Amino acid sequence: MTPRRTAARCHDLAALDAAIVDCRSCRRLVDWRESVAATKRASYADEEYWGRPVPGFGDSHPGVLIVGLAPAAHGANRTGRVFTGDRSGDWLFASLHRVGFANQPESVSMTDRLRLSGARVTAAVRCAPPDNKPTTRERDTCAPWLMQEMALTDPRVIVALGGFAWQSVLRICAAGGEPVPRPRPRFGHGVEVAFGERILLGCFHPSQQNTFTGRLTEPMLDKVLARARDLAGEAAV
């Protein structure tokens, strides 16, 4: 399956971010993200929701790129920063801090002075989908944004949070001519696959479905991110 063409090629991350936040290619997701932003959750009634696509966040030349599924309706779709404003993000950024990628353990808003060094966080799909389930067409329509982000940041190590991100990354790498193994490796927590200059690591998504049930624990998440850090040869901040 090939990623669908979404937009002209961007020559730097600032141009890419600007193009992403203006994207309206998926009618269903545009309608959903904007209706959630207009309706709001009662507890956030006083806040102005972002209600747009969410670009990546972190180091512009990271050794490690962490790829999630898509923004949460009342998380990144509210705050405008990936993985920010929901429990999944609380888990992820706390772990990034413990492992040495982040200067603080929390990501609260776009103005909270959080910095990542050696790592960047992004998502396979940039608009919040209903039920956290993008369609395959939406996934493929959005794939060129991640493809461009990967090309501009060129991370040696990619951590895929969940099977959706895993498949998206492998699809993009294959479409870009990278020597992805055949058959394509299956996702699993802690699975590590090297091809070309790239190393792909699998990690359970820090969704409440996984963290509440104990399927993913803090030590499990820390171990994968520390392994990614060591593989990329990044120094802690």
Ligand code: SF4
């Ligand atoms: Fe554009 Fe991606 Fe959002 Fe679709 S999901 S509208 S391609 S940013």
